[in-house]
């Protein structure tokens with residue numbers, strides 16, 4: 339269908355228009371073993387460290403998330419993108435992913451799930467809500483860590499169809515949107 343100069347997009351492709359938050363790694367600990375999965379379905383909920391990720395029982399991480407109600411959400415640099423994809427196509431059921439992908443597990447302060455030493459940032463989170471119908475986990479940040487030692491500061495964004503966009507130009511429009519940015523954000 340056409341509407342003026344616009345072409346209709348199938349509903350099944352709508353998510354590719356808005357999926358592009360950072361590629362995330364979500365680390366959990368089931369009591370015995372660390373695990374990590376890749377997530378690109380996420381959204382910020384407010385200025386106070388609350389955000390949401392989407393995942394469900396088809397993943398091994400789900401049980402640890404449900405049982406312990408905590409996780410670490412980490413942002414890998416673009417140089418780790420291929421590893422992040424590989425992490426997202428195998429399962430903690432039969433793979434020790436920290437070992438296989440040579441990830442450094444660092445002990446956090448607020449949760450038992452590990453921080454990931456190779457990531458640009460790590461957020462220790464507790465689960466505050468779970469909307470089963472959508473597999474939507476609402477997370478609240480308890481502690482957050484950045485890694486100033488990494489030279490690659492670029493973040494990768496998933497389109498959702500197997501392609502990714504890596505950060506390029508940074509545009510500073512702080513003055514223009516100052517009224518909408520809370521104090522302390524910059």
Ligand SMILES: Cc1cc2nc3c(=O)[nH]c(=O)nc-3n(C[C@H](O)[C@H](O)[C@H](O)COP(=O)(O)O)c2cc1C
Nearest residue numbers: 375376377378379393397398399423426428429430
């Ligand atoms: C780029 C990429 C993005 C992904 N995004 C999600 C996501 O948002 N939610 C989800 O449940 N699974 C997502 N996955 C799939 C999981 O990462 C995958 O099922 C993983 O094997 C789960 O690991 P686990 O079984 O050890 O928990 C994604 C995978 C890739 C490669």
